[in-house]
Amino acid sequence: MRMDNVPLIFEYSVPGRVAVALSDPGVPEVPLEAIVGAEHLRREPAALPEVSEPDLVRHYTRLSQRNYAVDVGFYPLGSCTMKYNPKVNEDAARLPGFARLHPNAPRELAQGALQLLWELDRMFCEISGMDRVTFQPAAGAHGELTALMMIRAYHEDRGEQRTRVIVPDSAHGTNPASAAMCGYTVVTVPSDARGNIDRAALRRAADGSVAALMLTNPNTLGLFEEHVVEVAEIIHGCGALMYLDGANFNAVLGITRPGDQGFDVMHLNVHKTFSTPHGGGGPGAGPVALKQMLEPYLPTPTVERDGDGFRLDDERPKTIGRVRAFVGNFGVLVRAYAYLRTFGPLLRQTSEAAVLNANYLLQRLRPYFDLPYDRTCMHEFVLSGRRQKTQYGVRTLDIAKRLLDYGYHAPTIYFPLIVDEAIMIEPTETESRQTLDAFADALIRIAEECETDPETVRTAPHRTVVTRLDEVAAARNPNLRWRPPTKAGVTR
Amino acid sequence: MRMDNVPLIFEYSVPGRVAVALSDPGVPEVPLEAIVGAEHLRREPAALPEVSEPDLVRHYTRLSQRNYAVDVGFYPLGSCTMKYNPKVNEDAARLPGFARLHPNAPRELAQGALQLLWELDRMFCEISGMDRVTFQPAAGAHGELTALMMIRAYHEDRGEQRTRVIVPDSAHGTNPASAAMCGYTVVTVPSDARGNIDRAALRRAADGSVAALMLTNPNTLGLFEEHVVEVAEIIHGCGALMYLDGANFNAVLGITRPGDQGFDVMHLNVHKTFSTPHGGGGPGAGPVALKQMLEPYLPTPTVERDGDGFRLDDERPKTIGRVRAFVGNFGVLVRAYAYLRTFGPLLRQTSEAAVLNANYLLQRLRPYFDLPYDRTCMHEFVLSGRRQKTQYGVRTLDIAKRLLDYGYHAPTIYFPLIVDEAIMIEPTETESRQTLDAFADALIRIAEECETDPETVRTAPHRTVVTRLDEVAAARNPNLRWRPPTKAGVTR
Amino acid sequence: MTAPVSWQPHKYLPMTAEERDEMLRAIGCSTVEDLLADIPVQVRLRRALNLPPDLAEADLLAHLRQMADRNGHADRLICFLGGGAYDHWIPSAVWHLAGRAEFYTAYTPYQAEVMQGELQAAYEYQSMLCELTAMEVANASMYDGASAVGEAAVMARDLTKRNAVVVSTAVHPQYREVLRTYTRHLGIRIVEVPYQAGLATPERVAAAVGEQTAAVIVQSPNVFGCIEQGRALAQIAHEAGALLIVAVAEPISLGLLEPPGAYGADIVAGEGQPLGNHLNFGGPYLGMLATREAFVRRMPGRLVGATTDREGRRGFVLTLQTREQHIRREKATSNICTNEALNALAAGIYMAALGRTGMRRVAEVNARRAHYAKQRLCAIPGIRPAFDAPTFNEFVLHLPVAPGDLNARLVEYGFLGGLALGRWYPDLADGWLVCVTEARTRAQIDALADVVAQVVRAS
Amino acid sequence: MTAPVSWQPHKYLPMTAEERDEMLRAIGCSTVEDLLADIPVQVRLRRALNLPPDLAEADLLAHLRQMADRNGHADRLICFLGGGAYDHWIPSAVWHLAGRAEFYTAYTPYQAEVMQGELQAAYEYQSMLCELTAMEVANASMYDGASAVGEAAVMARDLTKRNAVVVSTAVHPQYREVLRTYTRHLGIRIVEVPYQAGLATPERVAAAVGEQTAAVIVQSPNVFGCIEQGRALAQIAHEAGALLIVAVAEPISLGLLEPPGAYGADIVAGEGQPLGNHLNFGGPYLGMLATREAFVRRMPGRLVGATTDREGRRGFVLTLQTREQHIRREKATSNICTNEALNALAAGIYMAALGRTGMRRVAEVNARRAHYAKQRLCAIPGIRPAFDAPTFNEFVLHLPVAPGDLNARLVEYGFLGGLALGRWYPDLADGWLVCVTEARTRAQIDALADVVAQVVRAS
Numbered sequence A, B: 001m002r003m004d005n006v007p008l009i010f011e012y013s014v015p016g017r018v019a020v021a022l023s024d025p026g027v028p029e030v031p032l033e034a035i036v037g038a039e040h041l042r043r044e045p046a047a048l049p050e051v052s053e054p055d056l057v058r059h060y061t062r063l064s065q066r067n068y069a070v071d072v073g074f075y076p077l078g079s080c081t082m083k084y085n086p087k088v089n090e091d092a093a094r095l096p097g098f099a100r101l102h103p104n105a106p107r108e109l110a111q112g113a114l115q116l117l118w119e120l121d122r123m124f125c126e127i128s129g130m131d132r133v134t135f136q137p138a139a140g141a142h143g144e145l146t147a148l149m150m151i152r153a154y155h156e157d158r159g160e161q162r163t164r165v166i167v168p169d170s171a172h173g174t175n176p177a178s179a180a181m182c183g184y185t186v187v188t189v190p191s192d193a194r195g196n197i198d199r200a201a202l203r204r205a206a207d208g209s210v211a212a213l214m215l216t217n218p219n220t221l222g223l224f225e226e227h228v229v230e231v232a233e234i235i236h237g238c239g240a241l242m243y244l245d246g247a248n249f250n251a252v253l254g255i256t257r258p259g260d261q262g263f264d265v266m267h268l269n270v271h272k273t274f275s276t277p278h279g280g281g282g283p284g285a286g287p288v289a290l291k292q293m294l295e296p297y298l299p300t301p302t303v304e305r306d307g308d309g310f311r312l313d314d315e316r317p318k319t320i321g322r323v324r325a326f327v328g329n330f331g332v333l334v335r336a337y338a339y340l341r342t343f344g345p346l347l348r349q350t351s352e353a354a355v356l357n358a359n360y361l362l363q364r365l366r367p368y369f370d371l372p373y374d375r376t377c378m379h380e381f382v383l384s385g386r387r388q389k390t391q392y393g394v395r396t397l398d399i400a401k402r403l404l405d406y407g408y409h410a411p412t413i414y415f416p417l418i419v420d421e422a423i424m425i426e427p428t429e430t431e432s433r434q435t436l437d438a439f440a441d442a443l444i445r446i447a448e449e450c451e452t453d454p455e456t457v458r459t460a461p462h463r464t465v466v467t468r469l470d471e472v473a474a475a476r477n478p479n480l481r482w483r484p485p486t487k488a489g490v491t492r
Numbered sequence C, D: 001m002t003a004p005v006s007w008q009p010h011k012y013l014p015m016t017a018e019e020r021d022e023m024l025r026a027i028g029c030s031t032v033e034d035l036l037a038d039i040p041v042q043v044r045l046r047r048a049l050n051l052p053p054d055l056a057e058a059d060l061l062a063h064l065r066q067m068a069d070r071n072g073h074a075d076r077l078i079c080f081l082g083g084g085a086y087d088h089w090i091p092s093a094v095w096h097l098a099g100r101a102e103f104y105t106a107y108t109p110y111q112a113e114v115m116q117g118e119l120q121a122a123y124e125y126q127s128m129l130c131e132l133t134a135m136e137v138a139n140a141s142m143y144d145g146a147s148a149v150g151e152a153a154v155m156a157r158d159l160t161k162r163n164a165v166v167v168s169t170a171v172h173p174q175y176r177e178v179l180r181t182y183t184r185h186l187g188i189r190i191v192e193v194p195y196q197a198g199l200a201t202p203e204r205v206a207a208a209v210g211e212q213t214a215a216v217i218v219q220s221p222n223v224f225g226c227i228e229q230g231r232a233l234a235q236i237a238h239e240a241g242a243l244l245i246v247a248v249a250e251p252i253s254l255g256l257l258e259p260p261g262a263y264g265a266d267i268v269a270g271e272g273q274p275l276g277n278h279l280n281f282g283g284p285y286l287g288m289l290a291t292r293e294a295f296v297r298r299m300p301g302r303l304v305g306a307t308t309d310r311e312g313r314r315g316f317v318l319t320l321q322t323r324e325q326h327i328r329r330e331k332a333t334s335n336i337c338t339n340e341a342l343n344a345l346a347a348g349i350y351m352a353a354l355g356r357t358g359m360r361r362v363a364e365v366n367a368r369r370a371h372y373a374k375q376r377l378c379a380i381p382g383i384r385p386a387f388d389a390p391t392f393n394e395f396v397l398h399l400p401v402a403p404g405d406l407n408a409r410l411v412e413y414g415f416l417g418g419l420a421l422g423r424w425y426p427d428l429a430d431g432w433l434v435c436v437t438e439a440r441t442r443a444q445i446d447a448l449a450d451v452v453a454q455v456v457r458a459s
């Protein structure tokens, strides 16, 4: 019943087919040359597909059916917080008053939108223990960059030229990449035996050249940085700032606040923590929450109260400037707002359930895989496939692919880099115990297969629409686009 | 990646789970007994499933993926006109001004809706060559019943007690069933060698006891009744009326009008002809269009002009009465309206393309299957699997099931009843030649399999989520519902 | 012929002019006209259809929006109108799911192996409807509540071989009209029992039943919102050898009220619109039909059953099809073919979303808010309840002003008022049928009461 | 701890209180607190979060609707506003498809074998964007047009090993701001070239480029709607050994205008919102980035490539990942991770829907209607065009009244007027940037012109 293969939309193309009807210009006919200038006219129409609306709809419907998604099944992709995306939030974002609002509309015509942002600022601050929020950043990494620029502006404003940013070896790749984009040198600090940042090494690295520490907490091992207070003292002690990568904030909502832990600034991944859909890779939003001393450097525009109403402020002398056009990924923020208003103070339960789900799953899987850091985990945990690799020659990648055969998305693998053959599992709070048990059963069965039938695992997946894809060939001879046939005419 | 099995929603149930939040009544607390009466209070809550919203969404999303549909692939189900269902029509029907309009709203508050119906009446009349339309019937069969009741009222009004309705042997089952529900005796008339109604037999049957002939044109063989004018003369000659089953109207839009062929009344299947979605079996709408002499008997309410506006009229002395509550399947009719406004006079092209597609496909398949009535077909055609059955012991049902393996929905089979091992194929105008060719290739390959590998065909389908289902067992021991476990508690 | 020979590309038609010509060549024709040769020349249409010109999508939507905006819909006016259609809150997930193209662009599941999705959903819907009504079996849907009642009457006739049906006048008048239309030519006699104090009283019903009574039909809550004495009515029907058919126009009530199956109903026929379906100016709605297991083979409409495949896996199919028109033709239990499958799907999703506790809870909120509204409105001098019987979410008031006039004033204040009953019940010319669902807040009720008080005072 | 120990059922949380306890028991704990032991006591929050109370779905929607309705959105006001975001008609099919849950509830396609849907769609989007811009390769998306320009500048620096960027002041001021922010700490010097007669004139650009110029950045149509002399600018850049970066804020223009690839652009960085994405008060939008094949390994962002599976079947994967942060960390071409995949999907569907002829046609309607509007408005005494250069669907007028005041009056008549340019360009305090897309009808243009004439006359 399912198509084995969906041709490219270009391969459906037949000259003369149309999928839209446009009304006539309905204005006096003037030669186009006279309007845009003959020299500017496009000579050949773009070789876009020519399909009818039925073709179009069937094509993308079929493609959609070849996609795994949270609405289809369990998606334990560690660090990504693939929780359920509430449907009412989609309705909220599609309200014409939001979806059809022009970003250049004068402020009097955007009071509802500005109010929403203002209230979201207040809620984010309450949850994070911070003082202000910027909505500019479009994603977590964008938030990191924005925050680092503010940190840099802060130091520079105090006449300090700090050049280095400390990043633990367990950090996500965006952390060092963001630091580099902000012109910083990255200093990597190792983790200790319990998976915390190594305080001795940190002390050695922390000097007057350090602008900030970028910490993830819970960190990418799914472990709470037990000595976060001490770490903050070390960092603050050398005049540097504490930056929190908020990707794992889902573990501690209402339980502990970064602002209270000693962090000065953090980003929020609303597409992780606050249930906005990932959209197949985006859009997200990465608002940055910060303490008061960083406020002067906020990117513009900021949302401000203005009498009974609200306004956008883009005349801030010490601002780092904009990091994107307009106010931010507003449509995504509407969903986050809807989510928070659906929970209110009950938000804490999401974290409790997320942590409990993770520990329950860890408990079930512990006998079958290596666990490099054996602690109570937070909302996720990291196993190692070392045993399977060394004893049976089955790599973690193979195990991941085999999970696809069992109807599950695979966990995150080979991250964090400090764990050999890492398997990073994040169940989230929106999964039921029944789902966790069924997933554990599948992973345990695969662990057994590694012993009894490693070849099946090594050659997985077997039940997907395509079998294992050749990534090496893809990178060696990049084929990044369809190309029109050399002579004009029907594509097939 | 796809689930092999989706548990019943009841099997996900866990006591205490909820999928909705309701606000508090917010009014002074009064004992429920005092409100509805103690004796009326339900003792045990209904044993409905207890699931969370994530469970609910995943359940029905998964179910949807186990469904074949026009948006997924070719659906050549003869007689059903499975054409593309335009997306903008869905948007139209969901406009709050339509979807949220209460049927008891006073007429001044429903002028937009009434205008739409009025204009739809005008368009239906233009296309059908009739004078008026009722929107009451919810589907084609409902339209048949309504029309027959009007026919009966017409005759009775003239003092005639006619008792019989003539139905060709090729007719759809709803025709005789509707006649019976209207208290008529059904007289079946055979088809002739060219697939037309047998005029000699018709003449024999046509007498003063006949109330009407129910004809489908093009008929269920996909053939135009060549002698429709003569047939109308015979029927009108004995004082009976000509009823058109409009299920096949898609063949002749803008080409010939039933009203001009001699039909007095017909139903329109808007879910076939005018692209409204079938919804997995419904809803549809079966408005009835009729000549002036039947107008007095229209069911109530009718839509009438009223000065500059419109009103519903339900004070019609000779009406047959209502056949359902309120005005009709309005939401479906909005889609039909949107469809007609999208085509305007170009509507004729839909029929031209439908007829050409059918003949093209017939041409490709002709060598491989028996063709009992070898004529130019209209929008569909009927093959016979007789050869495959007698020579290779492969039934038409098997061929249909095998098509599922090739990724297609099967044609209608075993209908019309007058064709042995009937295979009734209707491609519709919204399919491309590429799709027709690929389908023809598949069916030809199956015809070959019947010779070379009949067992594979006989045991098909093989690639579906379940293999052939036991319909006999289902009917012998009906299991029509889940039942709660005998003792209360967790279902699994 | 004068028909156009040109070919205009259209977004819904993949065929291009070139393809048309190639395909014609492949079948040995030169024009499409050749394919139409069987159509007698004298009945051909020799002109283009006289329809308004084709609209581009954007223009179409603008046009439709304009029409839609002229309606006083429930997002514009605060709705206190019921009378057979109810403005309930629909959880967002319901139509996100029922609106998936795999569901709405499918046909009746004739090829079960590729239609397990909707078949299973229908089986679940049937099961949930049985739970809600406390009946043994339910079908996959009928057209609407009114026609379901009509079909139920025919079914009762077939089951009892009797030819009279007793129906209370407190059954929705449109349901009774349809009942009459459906039974007129089948030799079924309709005996109407006038309501008394807003109810079908056991006394009057008892007086109306007889040896030829196939069924007693009551509605509960009835058209006045009053809850009938189901148990007593069932007893009367059964003692006379007749069936009790209970019409349910407001199934939300069953979250709180004793279900018909518990007090002896033989057939439940009703309207499923309130279960997750939009108001839609009256349709598409959802006919519900449930009955006893013993009666299943006389049931109209589609039934989905569980079975197994060759490997023994559970699967679902359309079953007991020998009842249906495509097999039995004139001997079928009904002529129904296309039904309201998608609306049943939505109803199933709705019931699953509300679930065991939610269904009870939403019914409770309806009852409480309606009760509060009744009290507030009855506190207005000149207004009094028409009946004493307990009600669920609708009730009738006697007004000191013409209900139609009051409604006209209410529109000015942003309210869609109750139903002016006089048109249906001349004896209730001052009767105003008010509906209060969970979608109405206390603030809205208070605002309505204030405005009504003001209008009444001023008149 | 003072944290709540009770457990309230919540619709998004399947866990019940009983299950919580059972699961705790299974891992040998008695309370959830036990699992939180690693969190230092002194940083625990010892109170409930001070957030507004949880809202039921219906109440939430009512609240949101109220906020949304306070905005002057483009369904309420007839929109003649552009300036980097454009009100285009979006075919209904686009979001019926992009809005399918399998797309929007998925993550980045790390497990290619189960993500062929979005991978193929991204590959198709990349291909279509290449066709539209006449460039050789395109990535799967950036955040938005402005940040894409910022990344393009960094990319040019890396490619040329030069550290200055010449940018025209006729590039959208917010893009220039972002450019400055993105480059500030990377040792890249920004040289602004003042516009002249609404354009980046070759003379001024030529005067500004030098040996250290990594790239020349222009926008076309530029912020004033004027079409730049791409070919001449490319030549100047290339002769100086620099790259030409063309910012495209209105990609619909490329249906009609010569694409950057055809006149020598090395990088196209732009905003894809107009391709099927909603106005969304500024986001989510779609950063587009396309370049030459030779530059692909210095490109930021995700790239989807075609490959084969073990059976030789075509399939799609994320590729050239060694450019990216998760592999290269501080040496990556960019830090981007989450991008705007869904918006790129919508843009792909949009481009496929419009297709070869539709894309040209929609651009033509824009140009024609805008031209007509320009003529109508310029016929009003006191109004004159600010620049002579040809324009696409936006143009600047000098007004005899304050643009902000005019806009305020226009709102009263139901119009969302053009952009008052004074805030961005003090020298254009009387400048009014008017945008006319295909979504504006002639009647709306005429109505606008009439009202503007009236307001101007009255002042």
Ligand SMILES: Cc1ncc(COP(=O)(O)O)c(C=O)c1O
Binding pocket: A079, A080, A139, A140, A141, A142, A172, A174, A175, A216, A220, A245, A247, A248, A269, A284, A286, D336, D337, D338
């Ligand atoms: C720990 C961590 N940090 C940062 C990021 C980057 O966030 P984004 O993808 O929103 O840019 C991620 C995303 O996966 C992450 O997991």
Ligand SMILES: Cc1ncc(COP(=O)(O)O)c(C=O)c1O
Binding pocket: B079, B080, B139, B140, B141, B142, B172, B174, B175, B216, B220, B245, B247, B248, B269, B284, B286, C336, C337, C338
């Ligand atoms: C020829 C014919 N007549 C009548 C009908 C009945 O129409 P409906 O299903 O709308 O009741 C059908 C439906 O399949 C049909 O094909």
